[in-house]
Amino acid sequence: MDVVQTSAVNFYENVSAKEVEDFYHNMLKTAGEKHPMLGLNSKLVKEDGKLVEKVWKSGGMYGSAIDRVIENLQKAIPYAENPQQAKALQLLIDYYKSGDLKTFDAFCIAWVQDTAGTVDLINGFTEVYHDPKGFKGDWEAMVEYNDPDATEKMAIVSKNAQYFEDNSPIMAEHKKASVKGVSYRVINVAMEGGDAAPSTPIGVNLPNSDWIREDYGSKSISLNNIEDAYGKAGGALATAEFANDPEEVERAKKYSEACGKMHTALHEVIGHASGKLNPNIAAPHVTLKVYASTLEEARADLVALYYMPDPKLVEWKLMPDGEAYKAEYDSYIRNGLFQQYRRIQPGDDLEEDHMRNRQVVAAWVFDKGKADNVISKEVRNGKTYFNINDYAKARELFGQLLREIQRIKSEGDFNAAHDLVEGYGVKVDPEAVKEVRARYASLPTKAYSGFVQPKLIAVKDAQGNITDVKVETETDFVQQMLRYGKEYNFLPVKN
Ligand SMILES: [Zn+2]
Incomplete structure (x- = not known):
């Protein structure tokens, strides 16, 4: 059977496994030796008979959620422990903005070299x-x-x-x-x-x-x-x-x-x-x-x-x-x-x-x-x-x-x-x-485990500086997932 057309994932639309392979193998021919992981950050769709990559980036597919990622990475940069870490964070931001996988590779290299933090x-x-x-x-x-x-x-x-x-x-x-x-x-x-x-x-x-x-x-x-x-x-x-x-x-x-x-x-x-x-x-x-x-x-x-x-x-x-x-x-x-x-x-x-x-x-x-x-x-x-x-x-x-x-x-x-x-x-x-x-x-264990994340709450002084972080734990898994749905729902219903 066709592993793409019968798959439940939404990485592809109106394309067959053969078309996916041909598309990326073609790209591979001209990609050079140390090429990025082709297709990593996009959905491949067929529009008017042509194959197009919908890139996941700011201004692209999932852009409204990616913008929130960028916003928070930007907030992290002043707190970087060393210049190498700041460099890696900046490259990650650049990548989310451009969708360019070569920039993602540059980020990965900077990130691998950030070992001091x-x-x-x-x-x-x-x-x-x-x-x-x-x-x-x-x-x-x-x-x-x-x-x-x-x-x-x-x-x-x-x-x-x-x-x-x-x-x-x-x-x-x-x-x-x-x-x-x-x-x-x-x-x-x-x-x-x-x-x-x-x-x-x-x-x-x-x-x-x-x-x-x-x-x-x-x-x-x-x-x-x-x-x-x-x-x-x-x-x-x-x-x-x-x-x-x-x-x-x-x-x-x-x-x-x-x-x-x-x-x-x-x-x-x-x-x-x-x-x-x-x-x-x-x-x-x-x-x-x-x-x-x-x-x-x-x-x-x-x-x-x-x-x-x-x-x-x-x-x-x-x-x-x-x-x-x-x-x-x-x-x-x-x-x-x-x-x-x-x-x-x-x-x-x-x-x-x-x-x-x-x-x-x-x-x-x-x-x-x-x-x-x-x-x-x-x-x-x-x-x-x-x-x-x-x-x-x-x-x-x-x-x-x-x-x-x-x-x-x-x-x-x-x-x-x-x-x-x-x-x-x-x-x-x-x-x-x-x-x-x-x-x-008959055992009290389940086939899969899901984790409850801590809620990290910033404690601020009168000037608005963060002085501490309080940890609150949500005890109810379903409650957590419903809260995520409300608080982190940054994507339009139709993207
Ligand atoms: Zn492994």
């Missing part, structure tokens, strides 16, 4: 997961501040980025000779909006432009207060229901917090930043198309899974001991092959990239380990369980799959990407979905 932001049309063709970015925003203690602890991961690259199971020709500028901070979120709310990521690595990452590096953050909240929101009860044995439950209790933070750090800092493309191979969304995002997430997860048993992590005091990684393996397999089905209906296939990625990884390792009984599937009293019998072998298999997915990305091997994702990451047994949903029905 204690406060930072993410702001722009960013992640392309929702576009079946992988061109259009969802708008998102985040304001965050550093957690210095946790950052110092994790800094050892980015300091040793080259160790991870050199010892990776990927092929020698796909390794970076020198891994650049992997900056990692543990942060707390002050406010999130757009695509980052009310459901939020727990780790972010930006910018997404491959050439900027290679030439200037990227910034990785782990969202500490979000991870803490997730940890306290009832995951333990689900583990008790789905874990194969009391040993696994104990292990999860003891290690899951450390494992979660370590997985995010390795996924973001080492995973997304590692490996390189072969010469003259286009970016993955061009070569691997609809499978690019799924495999990129799988690649980053596999780097984390492969390195979690590394004794260096214990030596560096990032993991409590040599057994801890087993808790991560247990939960990854359980979730990838089973628990994550709580988010779909019986009869559905997997469509979301992260869900596909987790199933590709878990199902591939399950399948390839069958002969050696690496992971067994057990059914007791009508309930399904998964048990890892050989952790060392599981690690070896994670390494093999990492090598293969890096090869697919580096070579732009579309056929292999297709076979891997369609073969392992899409189809789901409806009976398994029914069982997972039934077992979750």
